[in-house]
Amino acid sequence: MAIDLSPTDRFADRHIGPSEAEIQQMLQALGLTSLEALIDETIPEPIRTRHALQIPPACSEAALLEKLERLAAKNAPFRSFIGMGYYDTVTPPVIQRNVLENPAWYTAYTPYQAEIAQGRLEALLNFQTMIIDLTGLELANASLLDEATAAAEAMMMLRRLTTDPGRNTFFISETCHPQTIAVVATRAEPLGVRIVVGDHRAFTPGPELLGVLLQYPATDGAIYDYRDYCAQVHAAGAYVVVAADLLSLTLLMPPGEFGADVAVGSTQRFGMPMGYGGPHAAYFATRDAFKRQVPGRIIGVSRDADGHLALRMALQTREQHIRRDKATSNICTAQVLPAIMASFYAIYHGPEGLRRIAERIHNLTRVLAAGLERLGYRLRHKHFFDTLRLDTTPAEAARIREAALARRINLRYYEDGSVGLSLDEATTAEELETLLEVFALGQPRAFTAAALATTMESGYQGPLARTSPYLTHPVFQRYHSETELMRYLHHLASRDLSLVHSMIPLGSCTMKLNAAAELMPLSWPAFMRVHPFAPLDQVQGYREMLDQLEQWLKDITGxxxxxxxxxxxxxxxxxxxxxxxxxxxxxxxxxxxxxxxxxxxxxxxxxxxxxxxxxxxxxxxxxxxxxxxxxxxxxxxxxxxxxxxxxxxxxxxxxxxxxxxxxxxxxxxxxxxxxxxxxxxxxxxxxxxxxxxxxxxxxxxxxxxxxxxxxxxxxxxxxxxxxxxxxxxxxxxxxxxxxxxxxxxxxxxxxxxxSASILLISWAYIALMGAEGLRRASAVAILNANYLAQQLEHAFEILYRGPNGRVAHEFILDLRPFRRQGITEIDVAKRLIDYGFHAPTVSFPVAGTMMIEPTESESKEELDRFCEALRRIRAEIEEVLTGWADPEHNVLKQAPHTAAMVASDHWEMPYGREKAAFPAPWTRTRKFWPAVRRVDEAYGDRNLMCACPPVEAYAV
The missing domain is CATH 3.40.640.10 (Type I PLP-dependent aspartate aminotransferase-like (Major domain))
Structure with missing residues (x-):
């Protein structure tokens, strides 16, 4: 046998759950001899491709990381002061290590099963509270995709609120970020909304006006007093949307106090790196009167079966898979993980810490402004938070650009020849000196930034200073030491079921392995500190990755x-x-x-x-x-x-x-x-x-x-x-x-x-798998689904199959026959929690069913454990059907069972505690306890509360 020089550690073997022996066992159970035979029976022959994927051979994880290091080295680490809604920030290591790099947080699914998602839900409720407090509005959702699309969602919401068809003009101030103006215009055109862009000070609201969009502070740093203008817009019967920098609102009057109906923006600078454009959680806040028109998800406070406080996604009838073409938005995936990180950033720093960060940035900006004026430059605006715009000639701007690039600095250059720059949390005193050197253009300076700072008073002293309190809830006061925050992070993570506990067999959602090696570059500064508008010659590593990923996806799809x-x-x-x-x-x-x-x-x-x-x-x-x-x-x-x-x-x-x-x-x-x-x-x-x-x-x-x-x-x-x-x-x-x-x-x-930074994950996945591994992953995903269907078909009806009796990579379990005896798909979903599993997709695409997708990453042992859980649940259903178990007080209707319920001195159920909590052997050694009992879905909607409740509400 010839010597094989290829690496012994093949990633595909790590990613694909079943071993070769297990694959053969599953094939034998299906009456087949090979994966190819299964594919032949599953995929119609005319659909099968004859194309061999043109993807490089799989590399090892070690080789992958070396490739990523070479890509990272091709990104030029320039310091960007471009602004435009994107800023360097400092991610607290305790959040980076315990959230961003923690699979208990990043492998969890959307919290449709609230009983096993209380940790995530609490973190998102904290996020909503943070947004409500800082914007001064009454209600916030649990994040949107980015600031520009959040502004577009605001325009769409106002259009739904307006009953007058003649109100069809949406005005956008020219002082908004250019990308926001463009995205809103894209969204407006197919809806027939007329967009007008101009100077808000010269635009008079009229009867045709639907709403206006204002930036606060403006894209070039100006702080406008919008109070009178908001009153004019409202007097004309229209609405006001304000795109506000969240950190500035610790110093500036919040939009809700000066007349905004909606506030949108980004939470990127709350500890989430720029990442060449994302992901970053956008925020959306509005008035309570508009709650049923808000896009996306709202986390609300409800109660469980014992009357204890419990959290859930509120107003769920608004979810898009239910309302379809009547939905408020098509938003399905939000930016949950970035929103959670932003909320923990606010919790870690607290209101005073956030104010100190904002004041430091503003102080640095004031010192720089004073120095620039000493150098002879004229500031476009007298009042600002962190952004300056200098009136320069095109020739001056060209010389400034040359000097900045020579010092590996990016600034913002306007079409009229003026120059802008924005400071941020990561700005140092040394960088102020370097910026002054850039603008001095080789001329000697008779002053330093440090000397200027000694002559100036600290703090924001411009108009519209904030006077109202914010982040007063105890959650923003308690966790300012790393020890306390670490414990809080792990406490919340322990209340969530994720892939660290068991498979999440959600049809249509593909909860497969997210390998550690694939995620590692998300912590590398060479990828994460890159501004999305950096010159293309500074992002050659990103461009090479994007070009390769495009080629691979083209090859995969044709x-x-x-x-x-x-x-x-x-x-x-x-x-x-x-x-x-x-x-x-x-x-x-x-x-x-x-x-x-x-x-x-x-x-x-x-x-x-x-x-x-x-x-x-x-x-x-x-x-x-x-x-x-x-x-x-x-x-x-x-x-x-x-x-x-x-x-x-x-x-x-x-x-x-x-x-x-x-x-x-x-x-x-x-x-x-x-x-x-x-x-x-x-x-x-x-x-x-x-x-x-x-x-x-x-x-x-x-x-x-x-x-x-x-x-x-x-x-x-x-x-x-x-x-x-x-x-x-x-x-x-x-x-x-x-x-x-x-x-x-x-x-x-x-x-x-x-969201360019997370594209690195998919690039890494394809590079690790190679053509052969990718094809095998698809085949094993189909095998795992067919094996599950075959193992369960004697206990439940499989709703649909292909012509040869095979399913694809997912299948539908029909639970409708049990409805006549009062057992629903929800009962089965909640009982699965007691067995340590997240429920499959419930009532989609067919009401009363479950859609199951095991993915290729789950081993035969895990598949068998899941099958055993469902077979045991089927036996429990039979107990109800035959009258052996009480129609209401049975393990299905009362599921899930919490540790507090089982350990209570009072047990009134007609079945035993052991049956409730330990229904299968593995639950004794790897038990996942739900944090609350079954959540009352309707109560939370009737009594909507989408901010943190007072501490006494948690008392039992």
Missing amino acids: FAAVTFQPNSGAAGEYTGLLIIRAYHQSRGEGHRKVCLIPASAHGTNPASAVMAGMEVVVVQCDENGNIDLNDLQAKAEAHRDRLAALMVTYPSTHGVFEPHIREICDIVHACGGQVYLDGANMNAQVGLCRPAEYGADLCHLNLHKTFAIPHGGGGPGAGPVCVAEHLKPFLPSHPVIPTGGSQAIGPVAATPFG
């Missing part, structure tokens, strides 16, 4: 080009539909606005279509869960002249590879439409079939699913869009860094490459 700008899956859907819309308009067919969407589609699909200005027409499914070809044909023909697109998920949300997908695409193309593929289920396709080959025109990819970016408790996500050749010209542009095609749509996110 498409011709990729945009990374969409920073969530839902944003990818929206972007894809805008591209289709632009394509039709370029051909003189702008009237094509009908979007066909199967009844089985993700709820974000119809919401995205409405946002893109399309009309949703639902296509029915047949008894096998497939798209009804006759209904599709009829509706495509009926709308032939106006058909824009079909949105289709493949394999279907029902968990099968529909055999007629090519025919489906042909029907739509024959009627002049384009086929948009929702790539949520790409985990069953990589290396096995390619969307471009079976007829799709474009697709988005959920990198936080198939390509290993962690869910982070509900975000961050990434939703790049891959397009065919004829759609390349329409890829999105950006107003600061050139991107997109020759006929580009407007930007869909604040930064040109979206």
Whole structure:
């Protein structure tokens, strides 16, 4: 046997859970001899690709880290004072180590099962409290994607609130960040909202006005007093949105006090590195009267079955998979992990600490301003927080740029020749001296920054100084030592079930391994301290990574080009539909606005279509869960002249590879439409079939699913869009860094490459897996799902299967037959908690069912444990069905069981404590205790409280 010189430690063997022996055992249980035989029975032959992935051979984790180090070295570590909403910050190491780098936080799922998500929910409630306090408004959500899209969501909310169709103009102050102006304009155009950009001081609100967007402080640093202007807008019957720098609000009057109806912004400078553009949690605050129109998620205070305080996602009927085209937004993935980090940053520093940070930044800026005036420069604005704009000539600006670059410094250069700069938390006294050297342009200075500082009084002394208190809740007072914060972080983490405990078998969500090596670069300064608007020649490492990732995704999907700008899956859907819309308009067919969407589609699909200005027409499914070809044909023909697109998920949300997908695409193309593929289920396709080959025109990819970016408790996500050749010209542009095609749509996110830093994770995943590993991962994901289905089919009905009796990478367990005896899918979901598992996806896409997806990362042992839990639950259901167990006081209806309940001196249940808490052998050695009993969903909505309750509310 020849010597094998390749590395012995192959990452694919670490990522893929079942061993070779376990794979053979599972295949034998299915009556098969090979993975290829399973794939042949699962994926229709005409769909199978003959293309061999052109991805480099897999590398080891050690080799990967060396490659990442070489990429990092290609990023020039210039110091950026560009501002525009992005600033260097200091991430407290205690938060970096215990949250950002802690899988107990980053592998958790969206808190749909509140009983096992109380830690995340508390952290998000803290976030909402922080936003409410700092903005002076009454209600906040639990984060949005970025500041620009949050401003766009505000415009959309105001449009929903306005009953007068004549109010169709949205005014944006020219002092807003340019990326925000551009993103809002993109969002407004398909909705028919007229955008006017100009000087707010010269714009008179009229009867046509819907609302206005103001920046506070302005993009160039000016602090405007908007009080009178807000009164004018309100007198005209319109609304005011203020995009506010959150840190400045520790010193400045909050927007809620001077008349804002909505405040939006970014929490990036609360300890979250720039990361070449993200992810960063945006905030959204508004008035209580608008609570049912707020986009995204709101965390609310409710109570559990014992009446104890419990947290949950409030107003859940607003969730997009339920309301579909009536949804307030298509936002599905928020920025939960960055929001949590921002909340802990505020908790760690407390109100006084945040004020000290803000005052130091402002003091440094005042000292610099004084020095610049001593050098002969004229400041554009007298009052500022952290940003200065200098009136210079183009020739002066060119000399300043040359001097700055020579000292590895980036400044902001305006089109009129003026120069700007923004200071931040990381700014040092030494950097002030360097900046003064830059602006001195080689001339001697008779002063130093340090000397100037001795002559100036500390603190903010401009207009609109804040007088109201903030962050007064005890949670912001208690945890200022690292010891106390560390304990609080671990206390909250212990209240959440994540992948560190057990598999999370959520259909359509792909909770696979997020490997430590893939995440390591997220802590490297060479990647994380990069400003999103840094010159391209300073980010060659990032550009090389993006170029390689684009090539790999093109190869995997068969498409011709990729945009990374969409920073969530839902944003990818929206972007894809805008591209289709632009394509039709370029051909003189702008009237094509009908979007066909199967009844089985993700709820974000119809919401995205409405946002893109399309009309949703639902296509029915047949008894096998497939798209009804006759209904599709009829509706495509009926709308032939106006058909824009079909949105289709493949394999279907029902968990099968529909055999007629090519025919489906042909029907739509024959009627002049384009086929948009929702790539949520790409985990069953990589290396096995390619969307471009079976007829799709474009697709988005959920990198936080198939390509290993962690869910982070509900975000961050990434939703790049891959397009065919004829759609390349329409890829999105950006107003600061050139991107997109020759006929580009407007930007869909604040930064040109979206949440660029987390794209490193997917790049690393593909590099570690290689072509063979990626293909095997898809095959094993399908194997694991089919094995589970085969093991459970005697206890439960499997709702849909393919023509050969196989499921895809997920399947639907039908629990509807038990409803007649009062047992629901919710009862099963809560009882699974007692067994140590997160429930599968509940009541989607079919009410009364569970959708199960094991992924390729789970071992046979874990799969068998999950099967055993469900079989035991089936036996418990039978006890109720036969009358042996009480219809209400049984282990299913009373689940989950907390430690406090089981240890109580009072036990009144007709079943034993052991059966309640230790229903399977493994629960004795690896028990996960839920923090609360079953949460009362309705109570929290009837009594909405979305800020931290007083301490006495926690008393039992």
